[in-house]
Amino acid sequence: xxxxxxxxxxxxxxxxxxxxxxxxxxxxxxxxxxxxxxxxxxxxxxxxxxxxxxxxxxxxxxxxxxxxxxxxxxxxxxxxxxxxxxxxxxxxxxxxxxxxxxxxxxxxxxxxxxxxxxxxxxxxxxxxxxxxxxxxxxxxxxxx
Numbered sequence: 001x002x003x004x005x006x007x008x009x010x011x012x013x014x015x016x017x018x019x020x021x022x023x024x025x026x027x028x029x030x031x032x033x034x035x036x037x038x039x040x041x042x043x044x045x046x047x048x049x050x051x052x053x054x055x056x057x058x059x060x061x062x063x064x065x066x067x068x069x070x071x072x073x074x075x076x077x078x079x080x081x082x083x084x085x086x087x088x089x090x091x092x093x094x095x096x097x098x099x100x101x102x103x104x105x106x107x108x109x110x111x112x113x114x115x116x117x118x119x120x121x122x123x124x125x126x127x128x129x130x131x132x133x134x135x136x137x138x139x140x141x142x143x144x
Contacts, residue, residue, distance in 0.1 A: 009045035012067045014057060016043065021064035022092055022116045023131035031056040061094060062129070063113040090139050092116040092129035101127065 007014045027035035033047040034056070045053065057065045083097035099111045116129040120138035123130045132138075 007041065007043040007045050008070065009050060009053070010070065011050045012054065012069055014043060014045065014053070015066045015068070017064050017066075019064075019125060019130070020062050020116070020128070021131060022062040022129045023134050024061050024088075024091070026059050026061065027056060027065060030059065061088070061114060062092075062116045066113075087119075087140075088116075091119070091133055093119050 002017060002019050005016045005018070007016070028037055031048060031052065034044055034053055036042055036044070054067055057067045060066075083095060083099070086094040086096070088094055093116070095115045095117065096113070099115055101109045101111060101115070103109075117127050118125075118129045118133075120133040120136060122132040122136050122138070124132065
C-alpha cells in the first residue's frame with residue numbers, strides 16, 4: 001500500500017508520496033524553512049508564503065510532492081503531450097507523461113506527470129527509483 005501524507009496551510013494542501021520520492025533534495029535545499037527532513041513533521045506550511053511553497057513543489061522531479069488548492073477538488077494531473085524521457089545525472093531515468101506500467105504478473109500501475117525508474121539496480125521498489133542510488137553512490141557509467 002502506498003503511503004500518502006498531507007500538509008495544509010488552509011489555502012493549499014501538499015500531498016507527499018514517500019514511495020515516489022527519489023531524494024533529489026531540491027525541496028529542502030531550496031526551501032529548507034518549509035521542507036526540513038531533520039524536523040517532525042518535516043513540512044512546515046507556516047514557514048513561507050503559499051505561492052513560494054507552490055513554486056517549490058512544482059520543482060519536484062519525481063512528482064512525490066504535489067499540491068491542490070483547498071477550495072478545489074483534487075484531480076490527478078493529466079499530461080496531454082508526447083512523453084519525454086530524461087536521464088538524470090547519477091540518478092534515475094525520468095519519464096514525463098501518462099504511463100501504464102505493467103509488472104510480470106500483469107498488474108498495472110497508472111502514473112502521470114513524472115515517473116522515476118531505477119537505473120542503479122539497487123531500488124527496493126523496482127522498477128521505480130526509491131533513492132537508493134544516493135546511498136550506494138551510483139555514478140553514470142558504473143556497471144549495474
